[in-house]
Each structure stands twice: as C-alpha cells, then as structure tokens.
Amino acid sequence: MNKIDLITRNLEEVLTKNDLVNLVNNKERLVHYIGFEISGFLHLGTGLMSMLKVVDFQKAAIKCQIFLADWHSYINDKLTGDLKTIQKIAVGYYKEGFSVCLEALGGNSQKIDFILGSDLYHNNDKYWLTFIEISKNTTLSRVQRSIDIMGRKEKDIVDFAKLCYPLMQVADIFLLRANLVHAGLDQRKAHVIARDVALNLSYAPLLDKKKNKIKPIALHHHILLGLQQPPKYPITKEEIKEMPIDLKMSKSKPDSCIFIHDSPEEIEKKILKAFCPPNDVEYNPPLDWIYWLILPIKKEIKIKTSNGIKIYKEDKKNILIEDYKKGEIHPLDLKEALVRELISIIEPIFKHFNKGTAKKLKGELENIKK
Template sequence: MNVEERFRLIAKEPTEEIVTPEELKKLLESENKIKHYIGLEISGPLHLGSLLIVGLKLRDFIKAGIDVTVFLADWHSYINEKLGKDFQKIRAVAESYKKAFSAFVGSNLNYIYGSELYESYRSYWEDLLKAATNLNLARISRALTVAGRDEKEELTFAQFIYPLMQINDIHALDVDIAHGGTDQRKAHMLARDIFPKLGWKVPVAVHHHLLPGLQKPSEFKDESFSKMSKSKPSGAIFVHDSYSQIKEKLQKAWCPPGVVVGNPVLEIIKYIIMPINGEFLLKRDPKYGGDYLFKNFNELEEAYRANKIHPFDLKLSTADHIYEIIKPVRETLIKSDEYIKIMESIGFRIEE
C-alpha cells in the first residue's frame, strides 16, 4: 500500500479534520513505526459512537499500517468524578471496553491504563511540571471541555490539571498521531502549541465525527447537535442493548419527515450501517412500496428529503441493521456475569 492509499484510509469518514495533512503525509513517507493513540474516559457502557464510530476509524488506522493504542484513562475518569470515583468500578468497566474493542476491531490493538503509564514512565510528573511552566490558568481554561464561566467555577482543582495530563500522556507515550473525536481538539491543539517550546515531538491530530444523540437537537443550526452520551440513556444505543431496546429507542428518535440535517437516524445509517454493510435495505410493507436496496447514502438521503420514505420504515430498518452489527459484541459482553453485575451496579439494565 502506497502513501496516498494509506493517507486516504486515515482521511476518509468518519475523519473530519487532520492537523495537518502535510505533516501526516510526511509521517507516512518515513520508514519509522508510526504510533497512534486515542484516550478513552471510563464513564459507563459503550454506545454506537464510542465503540462503532471509534472502532471503524481504528480499523482504518490498522489497515494503513499504524501502531494503534487505546489509552484507558482511569485516573482521568476519577478526576472527572465518573462512576462515583470508585476506582474498582472504573477498572471493571475499562476491562469491558477492552473486550468490546477486541470483538469489534480485532486483536491488533494495544491497551494501556493511565495508572500503568504513570508507574512505568518515571519522569511523568517531572515532565508535567515542565509543561505547566509554559501555561497560565487562562490557557488551561480554554482547553477545558466545559464552556461557561459558572461551570468552570464549580470545577475542582484536579479538573484543571486534566488537560495537562492529557497532553503529557501524548508525550509519555511518544505519540505520532493523537486521535479523538472533535471534542478532543482543544487538548490536541494545546499539545501542538506548547510541545515545540519544550523540544518535544509534535503530534499530528486526527479528529473524527461525533455521532449525535437520538433526541431532538437543542439548537438546530446545521450540524450543531448534542453527541450521543451515556448521561442521556434514552438518546443513546448501547452495545449491550437488546433488539427490543434498540427498536424502542429508535421509534422515539427525533426523525421528522423530510428533514435530513442533524437527523440522528440518518447519521447512524451514514456513519455506521453504510460503511459496514456497503448498502442499506429499507424494509416496508408492499402496499407502501415494498423493500428497496439503497447502494449509496446520497440516494437514500435524497429519497428521505423528498418524503419518499416514511420515518417509521426508516427507523425499523435501522434497528434491524444496527442489532445485527452489534450482536457479536453484545454476545461477548453479556455472557459475562461480571459485566452484567457491574452494569447493573451503575444503573444500566441488561436484557437477555
């Protein structure tokens, strides 16, 4: 596979941004092993966005010959007060992430916990302080994920250290490509800003699309919508959900007739079903036109825009396809009594 083919794999959807394309091409032209990293906060069960969208991109990196690492950010999760700051629960849920990603992506993945990195990389905290001397509170505040002043005033001091740990993780892991959703852009840009001052290797940043939740967007401005999140269970399809749960959630999903922008059902088809299946079979009663096989997303989108597809049929067909896609991962997870126990302990019901 030549450089252009490898570049196209990394740049294709769900990738939305590469900072910078020229730097990535230069990396691919080198004969050195290229190290990738994506950091995952451990905050609950994986959903379509956090496993399938991420996993599809990881498959692309692997095909492109990149050494892929999933960083299980256990201490970051603790700092952000996830799972009640119960480290035992954080670790148990993280182990389920490893099982799910291995089932969906394959065995060509490296995993490392934050706690493992901090124990093995002896100069981690020394380097973190070096990075900190190049930043003031205002710059750190801009790298935080919360936006409002009131929200920031409620943060603990540890949460202000969080972005510093993110960039120091990238340095300690000797990362060439820092990968994440578009919500991780601030941290990656922080690394690119200050690493040259420290003489550290500057990573290329690759940001993928964020899948929206199933609920109505809070602000309907083009693609400005809330991402799928564990904190909004009714708006998220989890990888352990049963068919009946998926069907129920999709039936309630925001999917107005003829509306294609920000439509979460169409997003699932575009970014998950089409890339995996290469087509979309719309199932419907013969009296409403019968089944129809769409070979590309643009054709389906235009048909929906023209009101040639009813939301009910689109939702049910999507439920069928999504269940078949997640079924192997689901079966891997729910055969474990430990997984069922830990999920129920954090408030998620598992159906057979």
C-alpha cells in the same frame, strides 16, 4: 486504497493532512493512540464509531494503543469517584468491550496495546516533567476554555483538579510516543494544545527518524448525535457546532443512545422513538447514524422509498441525503432500515455479553451504577 486514504476515510478532520502525508512518505513509524474515560456502559459512539477507525489503522499497519484513563475518570468524578473501582472496570468491562467491538468490525484485539493510566504514570518522572513543561507553555484561560473535553461547560464551577485534566491528556500523547492522535471531534481543543506545544518540549518530545521535533497529527471522527430532540429546534449548523455536549449521545441519558450490548428489542424501541423530522438532513439522528456508522460498516443499506426499495451505497451516500431531503423516504422507513442493520451488527456483541466472563464483567459495572 492507499495508506493515506485508509487513515483518513470517514473522518471529520485531520490536523494536518500535509503533516500526515510527510510522515507516510518519509516512512516514519506510525503510532496511534485513543483514550477513554471509564464511566458507564459503552455505547455506539465509543464502542463502534471509535473502533471502526482503529480497524482502518490496523489495516494500514499502524501500532494502535487504547488508553484506559483511570486518573482522568477519577478527576472527572466517574463511577462514584473511587479510583480502585475505576481501575477494576477499566481492565475488566472496558477492555472486554473494546476487544469484542473491534473483533465484530473485523479488527484484531490481540494486536492492541491496552494501557492503564496508572501504569503509565507510576514511577515516571518524565511524565510529570512533561506535564509541567506543557503547563508552562499553556495559559490558564486556554485550559479553562478546554474543559468541554470532559463533557463540562466553560462556565461550570469546577475543582482545581479538573484544570489539570486537559494538560494530563496532552502529556499522555507525548509519553505514549503517539504521532497519530485519534478521538471524536469533541477532543479537538486538547489536541490543538498538543500541536501548539510540541516543538517547545524537551523532556519527551515527538521525534522523527532524523531526531527532529514533530507535531502529533490529530484524527477526529464524527460524534454521533443523540436520539433525543435537541434543546432548541429548528437548529442551524452553527448552533449544532456550538452545542456539542447537549446534542451528542450520552451514557447518562439511556434513551439517547444504543449500548453495545442492547437487545434487539431495546434497539427497536429506542430507534422507533428517536427524533427524526421529515425532510430535515441537518439535524436527524437516524440519518446521521446511517451516514456515519452503518454505511461505512455495511457498505450498503436497503430502504423503502416512494419509488420502491432502493439500495444506497457508501461511495454514493449523498444520494441518500438528497432523497430524504426531497421527501422520498418516510421517517418510519428510515428508522426501520436502521433498526434492521444495527441489530445485525450488535447482536453478536449482545450475545457475547450474556454469557461467561463478559456477562460477569457487565454485571459488575451494572451493580456499581445502581
């Protein structure tokens, strides 16, 4: 597999493919970044879906950075809104969680740069100059439209600090010198702002080898659906795109997600209760998880069908979609296959977090959440 294919596989969107091809062909140094708020337990979307792409980037010899966004979490009222608590969980449980997920997927956590937001901002005049410069190149209405990157809706009443959040996220990109900006599709608006302002920046612009200003390339992976029934059903493709906050996996709704250290019994219980309408391939959480997560990890999955056991492979996964649509796979058989494969992936992580230092770090976050 060539470098471009490795970088872009299993993504929903690349902004833009031409820009990426140019960087690779010109042999530019590729620097990746993905940032995370510090809040509740890591679920499959943050822990596995995100790290699955980081493994690809490592295989492509890209410098990878995981940004632990303590200030953003404080602004967004996470973990009781206490900055010191957020910082403790960031460098403890979150760093441990991402590391063990990465290792479970075949990556190397020792080659990841974990960066705490506070460390980037401390005594860093260039950061705040860049933040102001980005602000001068962005309208207030655009910032207001972008607060859904925080899991909030545009119509929500928010304090002024939350309007700083999207522009701080954009500034992070430039101060981290990241020309490959990675996130779920829900962070698209911040990344588009970054691309739009990139050529107007003077304090910390992204530069190529010839010192020309360049735009960061946005790499967006799929947002896994929550396991619950959507607020409105049936639901169209267009409505799914318009309601991403309501539909995605959420730490605040434990039954909507699988956490990275859930027990086999918890995984089975949640999956068997999941919304899984027969023949529906447009909004079907178990099918969504198999398509976007299980097959890219396991490369194949065995599922009982009306014609006996069938093996579905990653490179022909649309056959799975067609078979389910035709009714050849019963929802319960789909769920049972998902349970089996998820347990095999997560069980080593579950065991890791039930002993030693990892168990202690998990307990610290659990106590804060109570």
